[in-house]
Amino acid sequence: MENSIKIKEMFTKDITRDINGVIKVDQKDENHVYTELDEYVITQETRKYFDVFFERFIESIDSPTDKIGVWVSGFFGSGKSHFIKMISYLLENKEIKGKKPLEFFKEKINDPQITSNIEKAVGKGTKDVILFNIDSKANSAGAGAEQIVNVFMKVFNEKRGYLGDVFWIAELEEDLDYKGLYDKFKEEFKKISGNTWESKREAYAFEQDAIIEALNKIDYQSKESLERLFESDGSSYSLSVEKFANKVKKYCDKKGKDHQVLFLVDEVGQYIGESSDLMLNLQTVVEDLGTRLQGKSWVIVTSQADIDTITKEQVKGGDFSKIQGRFGKPLNLSSANVDEVIKKRLLEKTPEI
Numbered sequence: 001m002e003n004s005i006k007i008k009e010m011f012t013k014d015i016t017r018d019i020n021g022v023i024k025v026d027q028k029d030e031n032h033v034y035t036e037l038d039e040y041v042i043t044q045e046t047r048k049y050f051d052v053f054f055e056r057f058i059e060s061i062d063s064p065t066d067k068i069g070v071w072v073s074g075f076f077g078s079g080k081s082h083f084i085k086m087i088s089y090l091l092e093n094k095e096i097k098g099k100k101p102l103e104f105f106k107e108k109i110n111d112p113q114i115t116s117n118i119e120k121a122v123g124k125g126t127k128d129v130i131l132f133n134i135d136s137k138a139n140s141a142g143a144g145a146e147q148i149v150n151v152f153m154k155v156f157n158e159k160r161g162y163l164g165d166v167f168w169i170a171e172l173e174e175d176l177d178y179k180g181l182y183d184k185f186k187e188e189f190k191k192i193s194g195n196t197w198e199s200k201r202e203a204y205a206f207e208q209d210a211i212i213e214a215l216n217k218i219d220y221q222s223k224e225s226l227e228r229l230f231e232s233d234g235s236s237y238s239l240s241v242e243k244f245a246n247k248v249k250k251y252c253d254k255k256g257k258d259h260q261v262l263f264l265v266d267e268v269g270q271y272i273g274e275s276s277d278l279m280l281n282l283q284t285v286v287e288d289l290g291t292r293l294q295g296k297s298w299v300i301v302t303s304q305a306d307i308d309t310i311t312k313e314q315v316k317g318g319d320f321s322k323i324q325g326r327f328g329k330p331l332n333l334s335s336a337n338v339d340e341v342i343k344k345r346l347l348e349k350t351p352e353i
Contacts, residue, residue, distance in 0.1 A: 030096055030097060033089065033096050034096045034097050034099075036082075036085070036086075036089075037086075037089060037096065037099075037101055037104040038104065040082070040086055040104070040108070042105075042108045042109055045333060045334060046079070046083060046333070047109065047111070047114070049072075049083065049331045049333075050087075050109070050114060050118070051111075051113070051114050051117070052329065052331065053070060053087065053300075053331070054114065054117040054118050054121050055117055056070075056328065057117075057121045057298070058117050058120045058121050058124075060294075060295030060298075061120070061121070061124050061125075061295070063295075064294035064295050065290070065294060065295050066287070066290030066291045066294060066295075067290060067325070067326065067328050068286065068289060068290045068293075068295060068297060068298045068299060069286040069290070069298075069299050069300075069301075069326045069327035069328060070298070070299070070300040070301070070327060070328065070331065071301055071303065071306070071307040071327040071330045071331070072084055072300065072301065072302045072303070072330075072331045072332075072333070073269070073302070073303050073304065073305060073306040073307065073330060073331070073332050073333070074302075074304070074332060074333030074334070075304055075335070076304060078333040078334070078335070079333055080302040080303075080333050081266050081267075081302055083302075083331075083333065084131070084264045084266065084300055084302055085131065085264075086101075086105075087264065087300065088129050088131040088262075088264050089101040090102060090105060090118055090121075090122060091121065091122065091127055091129050091262055092127065092129040093122045102118060102119065102122055105118060124258060125256070125257075125258025125259055125260060126255060126256065126258065126259045126260070127259070127260045127261075127262060128159055128259075128260070128261045128262065129262050129264065130155050130156065130159050130261070130262065130263050130264065131264040131266075132155050132264075132265060132266065133265075133266040133267055134148070134151055134265050134266065134267060134268055134271045135267055135270065135271055137151050137154060137155055138150075138151045138271065139165065145271065145272075145273070145275065145278060147278070147281050148268075148271075148272075148278055148281045148282045148285055149239060149240075149241045149244050149281060149284075149285050150165075150239060152244060152263060152285055153167060153239055153244050153247075155263070156244075156247070156248065156261070156263075157170040157174075159261075160174070160177075160251070161173075162174060162177075163201050163202065163204075166202075166204070166234065167234065167237055167239055168229075168233075168234030168237040169201060169204055169234070171237070172229075174247075176220065178254070179220075181218050181220060184218045185197070185214055185215060185218055185220070186198075188213075188214035188215075188217045188218060189207075189210060189211065189214040191214075192210045192213050192214055193207060193210040204230075205230075205233070208230050211226075211230070212226045212227060212230065241281070241284045241285055241288050242288055244285070244288070245285075245288035245289050245291075245292045245293070245297075246292065248261050248289060248292075248293060248297050249292045249293050249296075249297075252293060252296045252297070259296065260295075260296050260297065260298070261293075261296070261297045262297065262298045262300070263297070263298065263299045263300070264300045264301075265299065265300070265301045265302070266301075266302050267302060267303070267304075268282065268301040268302065268303050269301075269302070269303025269304050269305045269310055270303070270304065272303075272310065279310065279311065279323065280323075282299075282301075283322065283323040283326055285299065286299045286326045286327070287326055290326065306330055306332050307323070307324055307327055307330045308324070308330075311323050311324060
């Protein structure tokens with residue numbers, strides 16, 4: 001027992017604490033986030049990549065650009081998911097237990113240039129930061145995988161408080177919102193149905209009468225046109241990459257000239273697999289967001305395969321260099337990063353030892 005106590009006292013952190021070995025981007029409760037920020041180890045490699053990323057990011061603030069893609073690669077366990085999660089925390093800079101992510105990083109990065117760039121990135125304008133695992137958000141994967149633009153549209157809808165994957169209902173909510181009628185509609189719907197809109201909208205087909213009555217009461221459209229809309233059940237709705245990018249731009253314009261929408265997407269490479277169609281769909285999403293928003297929207301993705309490998313295997317001709325050009329210089333995490341994390345996070349000893 002005496003020896004055991006001495007061993008425990010050798011290390012800076014409690015060696016009996018729970019260690020989450022696999023980072024999941026959807027784990028966002030306050031205690032978990034605080035521990036992640038507190039125990040995150042900045043290695044020589046990640047220090048360099050934080051510098052590269054935030055240097056690029058702040059350049060886009062002063063000089064609009066269409067090069068808004070970032071490809072982060074590394075084998076399973078290399079820390080790529082953790083890396084983009086930290087970027088999401090920093091860009092959002094939401095206070096956790098009285099402390100902001102930027103404060104954690106100031107203590108960890110002893111480099112005025114990097115911290116200055118992070119401060120500038122965080123301090124400029126407002127941001128919607130959308131972090132998600134694409135496999136968990138998509139309706140299907142593998143050979144019949146959902147188009148990437150559809151998954152982006154879904155998470156963008158959810159971020160704005162709309163129904164995620166029934167796009168024509170989300171577009172109805174969006175239109176009501178832009179016209180200043182959304183809250184009125186929800187009030188009327190609750191009066192009529194006795195339920196909140198959010199609790200019943202997924203079952204919209206069973207709530208059709210209450211929805212139409214509520215919309216009619218706020219003078220949104222005629223009862224006849226609304227009935228036709230619901231009878232069609234969105235059959236005429238189609239989503240293109242161009243339409244999606246225009247929606248993001250319209251939203252940013254409405255929120256203010258310095259507003260940004262940032263998509264951080266985990267495990268894109270795994271989702272794309274061997275599909276050249278999905279790779280080209282991702283490229284088009286990045287391209288259209290870049291050309292239309294000029295730095296007000298970014299796409300940061302992770303993949304086990306580096307971008308050179310995945311594009312050479314799946315894409316022919318000129319599209320190969322075009323895709324690479326959209327993502328700029330790739331950030332490739334190596335095994336050295338893992339070794340350094342283990343030494344610092346698990347095995348760091350107290351100054352007395």
